[in-house]
Amino acid sequence: MYPISRHSQRLHLRELRPEDAEGVFAIYGDARATEHLSFDPRTRDDVEAIVARSVASAMVDPRQEYALAVTEASDGRLIGFGRLALDPHQPRAATFGFALRPDTWGHGYGTETVRLLLACAFEDLTLHRVWGARSPHNTASARTMDRAGLSEEGYIREHILRGGRWRDSVTHSILDHEYMALPPARP
Template structure:
């Protein structure tokens, strides 16, 4: 499916474009935003590569990667990123990732972003199960995923190698029927 566009009360999802590098750098280059993510803060060149890969993946057939911009409707600014990647090990399953620019945290945008991604995944991609993996210390992510009905399922031991150290991930997931019940 391409191009993807969806909107909620205050936010929209759209395809990433090469012109988004600067705005994404404010997230992927931020030590605060990446503290609990699987990678160290990225530099401009790395963000350029991520965007270029995402733009290419957006038109792949079949498409398995949906790396999308989260845009604030009022300002038309890119304030976050959201991603669904079809899970090659599970039928009708996808992993989800999301990150927002630190200055917009605490306004309910995180939960609104995840709802948009779930709505897109279940309604448009007809997925059965969507899951996200967070750092055990990432309380904001835990609360955000719980707020939209994602259930904590357990721990994947030594899942992520970051700065030379392995860390566990905690899995949260939601099924299509659960999403429709709570939305």
């Protein structure tokens, strides 16, 4: 499906564009934003390449990857990055990820972003299952997924290799019928 465009009260989830590299670098290049992610802070060149790959992946048919920009609805500024990747080994399932620029944390944007990604997954793409993996130390991510209606489901042992050390992940998921039964979003 192309293009994805979904609005919430304050945010817009849209297709990534080549000119978004600077905004994405403010997240992927930041040590705080990447502290619990699977990779060290990216360089500007890394981010340019990631954005270019992501933009190209939107044109693959059938589309497997949805790399999306999260922008402020009021002024269009990019504040985050969200991703849904269809699971090739499971019918109608995807993994997802999300990250926001640190100066926007603590105002409910994380929850709003996850809800937009779930709306895209279940309403646009009619998926059955969406799941994400977080670091066991990533309390903000755990709380955000909980608040958006996902359930913690278990551990993947030694899932991530970062800085030469293995790290476990905790997985969270939500199914289509659980999404449909969620109460209307609280502000």
